[in-house]
Amino acid sequence: MRNERSLLKQNYHAAAWNEPIIMQMGRKGERGILVPEAEEEIKEVVGDVLSRIPTDLRRTEPPKLPEISQPQVVRHFLRLSQMCLGTDLNIDIGQGTCTMKYSPKVNEYLARLPDISELHPLQDEETVQGILEIIYKFAGFLSEISGMDKFTFQPGGGAQAIYTNACIIRAYHAARGESQRDEIITTLFSHPADAATPATAGFKVITLMPDENGYPDLEALKAAVSKRTAGMMITNPEDTGIYNPRVREYVDIVHEAGGLCSYDQANANGILGICRAKEAGFDMCHFNLHKTFSSPHGCSGPGCGAVGVRDYLEKFLPVPVVEFDGEKYHIVYERPFSIGKVRSFLGNIPVVLRAYAWVMSLGPDGIRDVAEVSVINNNYLAKKLSQVSGIGMSYPKAKCRLDQIRYSWEQLRRETGVGTEDVRRRVVDFGVQSYFESHHPWVVPEPFTPEPTETYSKDDIDEYAEILRYISQEAYVSPDTVKNAPHKSTITRIDERILNDPKKWAMTWRAYLNKRHSWDSQGQ
Amino acid sequence: MKPVKKRIGLIVNPIAGIGGRVGLKGSDGREALRKARELGGKPESPKRAKEALLRMASIKHELDILTYPHEMGEDEARECGFEPIVIGSIKKGETTSEDTKSAARDMAEARVDALLFAGGDGTARDIYDAIGGRLPVIGIPAGVKIHSAVFAINAQSAGDLVMMFLREPAELWEAEVMDVDEEAFRRGLLSTKLYGYLKIPYQDRLFQGPKRGSIAGERSSMNGIAEYFAEEIEDDYLYIVGPGTTTRAIHERLGLPKTLLGVDVIRDRQIVASDVNENQILRLVCDKKAKILVTPIGGQGFIFGRGNQQISPDVIKKVGKEHVIVVATGHKMASLGGRPLLVDTGDDETDDMLSGYIRVITGYRQELVYRVGLGKCF
Incomplete structure (x- = not known):
């Protein structure tokens, strides 16, 4: 029998090194590595390389890099790593829609083998037959999983994959002489990239609001379609975790109007091996290999948004594509109808390799288990959270909840003044990441969206639910403890309003210095 | 001190x-x-x-x-x-x-x-x-x-x-x-x-609804709406522009003054008349091509019948539903919490014509298809 102990990590405290930014460290002239002078013989063979750099490209003064010794650099980055909570370090249930799951270490080992890490994208195809085979076969797996006919792995992430699909929709209508079709329909609870990327591709974006049960308003769709409809780009299940079982009807309405339908399956965890984009009538889809297929997110990459299309859209896929002639694999660029490139070469190959290894280790039954276990986990967490005061479920009447649910702390906020942002700051005191609330706009008040994927054990889920239960109780008894959180973390609070103020952003150290100068002069 | x-x-x-x-x-x-x-x-x-x-x-x-x-x-x-x-x-x-x-x-x-x-x-x-x-x-x-x-x-x-x-x-x-x-x-x-x-x-x-937004985001939405409108505006049409801060942003984009509490009429990017009443509008429209530009007024989402009654049932019928343009920031729409936009023009026939679904411009080349209901009971 397990030891009876509190589920909460009451003694947790995050590392708080108060580490400066590396640009503020070190001293002038300090060096991490002293590069040895080249030997005379080498100099003779190589000659004067520097004089070949055109004068107008030469720096007149060296770049302002940090000047700092090696031990300090190592210490600095180890400290930073201690102040981060990654998926290998915490119960990452709070990051709903991100599909945080365990990335088996053996797959990481494979991806780091020199056979992979030393491949060059410009190598002759004769010398890379092995990896081309993996790419080709993995595309076959995804065809089986989705029903689509052909895949590309070129997009480096989900949004880029959706953008690729928007470009394919544009190319399809242009090829048919129907460029007046300039409207893409999406839904409010689809991922925001389903609105943002078609806008980038030049489309107008028409959004459908949810009906009273959280489903996209079908009547609004009927009112929205016209001769200007280029297509519909949606997720299902949506952000709320609600699966729309009538999705085929929506697809049919758009098809009748002459549009294409693109299925955002970045997160396919709840339906993997159970239902397919093809049978729902979609013309194209995409999967995030760094979500559903277990490759790590890697702090914004490298990722891969695998795009799949039906046979009648194959010719529009980005170049190059991998073809197999029965004996050899080929990298093919000559495709006159292609939308071109959205990124260079064949994509982030190590990501494809990890996903391939993950699928091979599971097999078809294992793939289906992933979906079933994640749905069971989600329902178990829902049951636990239904016993927590102050939590409500968005659209409680919607029956089909799959792998995640958008909850609301609205009742807690009404009764105690403690809202979702307060709880979000408080959870980190128990050694888990601050959670994901919702994409914008916040239609569900005081939202949060946990997603307990197949990775998490019953104990993990119990611990996570206990953290939320404890904080809810705290909100009723001593709300200020929650409002002033975190108490045990690396940093205390940040003013989130600056996130919306471009004047307060700095993408580089130089921009920071410039902007700080102007703040100072304005007396801010 | x-x-x-x-x-x-x-x-x-x-x-x-x-x-x-x-x-x-x-x-x-x-x-x-x-x-x-x-x-x-x-x-x-x-x-x-x-x-x-x-x-x-x-x-x-x-x-x-x-x-x-x-x-x-x-x-x-x-x-x-x-x-x-x-x-x-x-x-x-x-x-x-x-x-x-x-x-x-x-x-x-x-x-x-x-x-x-x-x-x-x-x-x-x-x-x-x-x-x-x-x-x-x-x-x-x-x-x-x-x-x-x-x-x-x-x-x-x-x-x-x-x-x-x-x-x-x-x-x-x-x-x-x-x-x-x-x-x-x-x-x-x-x-x-x-x-x-x-x-x-x-x-x-705490004020208007459950969506988290920002004042900067709100301004940028208004600017987006104004930019989009400025691109789409058609010559030869009279635009009957209702009151509101969002319609004011459109006027600002066009470099025109706006009567914040009243209705203005523009054509070919110029003011034709400011702060007009129903009769003036009807005289201006006469048999010309016209569009109506409105934004929801107040916290309940009225697009007609509250604060812009100068745009009367007769005006709306003359212009036609297909020429009604509704603009509102996404924030404002989200603050309705799923409730429909409302009309209460005082004329049942006009209200029925306007009810159903309407497009709402919420940003630069961004629109919603949104429900319009009868606002009589409010």
């Missing part, structure tokens, strides 16, 4: 809400008030004011409350454990809207940091008449009529807003002051008019 403590003005309209439960449409005017009392009506405002004040109890030593005597704030503040600074004088039990106005003026004079008031649309209008946009205000909803957008979602939220306002500096935002259109009322129509704008501290969730 400037006081270290922040100072909040408190005005309770002691009779607000008295007519609600007894079926009256408000308590403005002595006759209505007498009737309400006779029918056994009880004011909502003292209770609501206290709910808001109790929410602020934990910081009561960190602020000074400046208020008017007795039932206009003093009683409520004391009952909640505050020690208010009481100014002005009233006739106990016989206060009128003049007392609200003089209280607002006195508090503006005393330079309070913000004004917290409990009441309804009439109270908001009195404050607007007295001090315009001189002070940031926070409305505790306690009246029968709450069409104005200056009110918090509920009394507790009003208290939370004061707390937040004291904790960190807030940007200010214009919110509509609406009240019953007395002229229309005398003609037997219940309809509201847009009176003006008061400044509220921007805290979207």
Whole structure:
């Protein structure tokens, strides 16, 4: 029998090194590595390389890099790593829609083998037959999983994959002489990239609001379609975790109007091996290999948004594509109808390799288990959270909840003044990441969206639910403890309003210095 | 010397809400008030004011409350454990809207940091008449009529807003002051008019709805709408432009002045007529091609029939539903919480024609398809 102990990590405290930014460290002239002078013989063979750099490209003064010794650099980055909570370090249930799951270490080992890490994208195809085979076969797996006919792995992430699909929709209508079709329909609870990327591709974006049960308003769709409809780009299940079982009807309405339908399956965890984009009538889809297929997110990459299309859209896929002639694999660029490139070469190959290894280790039954276990986990967490005061479920009447649910702390906020942002700051005191609330706009008040994927054990889920239960109780008894959180973390609070103020952003150290100068002069 | 403590003005309209439960449409005017009392009506405002004040109890030593005597704030503040600074004088039990106005003026004079008031649309209008946009205000909803957008979602939220306002500096935002259109009322129509704008501290969730947004995001949405409109605007069409801050942003983009509370007409990017009434519009339209540009007015999402009655059923019928353009920021649409946009033009046929679904421009090349319902019951 397990030891009876509190589920909460009451003694947790995050590392708080108060580490400066590396640009503020070190001293002038300090060096991490002293590069040895080249030997005379080498100099003779190589000659004067520097004089070949055109004068107008030469720096007149060296770049302002940090000047700092090696031990300090190592210490600095180890400290930073201690102040981060990654998926290998915490119960990452709070990051709903991100599909945080365990990335088996053996797959990481494979991806780091020199056979992979030393491949060059410009190598002759004769010398890379092995990896081309993996790419080709993995595309076959995804065809089986989705029903689509052909895949590309070129997009480096989900949004880029959706953008690729928007470009394919544009190319399809242009090829048919129907460029007046300039409207893409999406839904409010689809991922925001389903609105943002078609806008980038030049489309107008028409959004459908949810009906009273959280489903996209079908009547609004009927009112929205016209001769200007280029297509519909949606997720299902949506952000709320609600699966729309009538999705085929929506697809049919758009098809009748002459549009294409693109299925955002970045997160396919709840339906993997159970239902397919093809049978729902979609013309194209995409999967995030760094979500559903277990490759790590890697702090914004490298990722891969695998795009799949039906046979009648194959010719529009980005170049190059991998073809197999029965004996050899080929990298093919000559495709006159292609939308071109959205990124260079064949994509982030190590990501494809990890996903391939993950699928091979599971097999078809294992793939289906992933979906079933994640749905069971989600329902178990829902049951636990239904016993927590102050939590409500968005659209409680919607029956089909799959792998995640958008909850609301609205009742807690009404009764105690403690809202979702307060709880979000408080959870980190128990050694888990601050959670994901919702994409914008916040239609569900005081939202949060946990997603307990197949990775998490019953104990993990119990611990996570206990953290939320404890904080809810705290909100009723001593709300200020929650409002002033975190108490045990690396940093205390940040003013989130600056996130919306471009004047307060700095993408580089130089921009920071410039902007700080102007703040100072304005007396801010 | 400037006081270290922040100072909040408190005005309770002691009779607000008295007519609600007894079926009256408000308590403005002595006759209505007498009737309400006779029918056994009880004011909502003292209770609501206290709910808001109790929410602020934990910081009561960190602020000074400046208020008017007795039932206009003093009683409520004391009952909640505050020690208010009481100014002005009233006739106990016989206060009128003049007392609200003089209280607002006195508090503006005393330079309070913000004004917290409990009441309804009439109270908001009195404050607007007295001090315009001189002070940031926070409305505790306690009246029968709450069409104005200056009110918090509920009394507790009003208290939370004061707390937040004291904790960190807030940007200010214009919110509509609406009240019953007395002229229309005398003609037997219940309809509201847009009176003006008061400044509220921007805290979207507690004021207008559940969406997290930002003042910068809001401005950029308006700019996006304006840019899109400027691209799509067609020559040879008359544009009948309703009141509102979003339509004002469009005029600004075109370099044109805008009557904030009224209807303007533009054509070929020039003003044809400003602040027009129904007849003027009808004469201008005559048999010309025209479009109507409106934005929801007030907190309830009316696109026709509240604050823009100059755009009458006859005008709408002449122009046609397909030429009605609705603009609103995504924030404003989200704040409707799924409720439909509303129309109440006073003509059933026109209302029926407008109901169903309509496109709403929410940003640069961004639109919603949104439900339009009948607003008669509101």
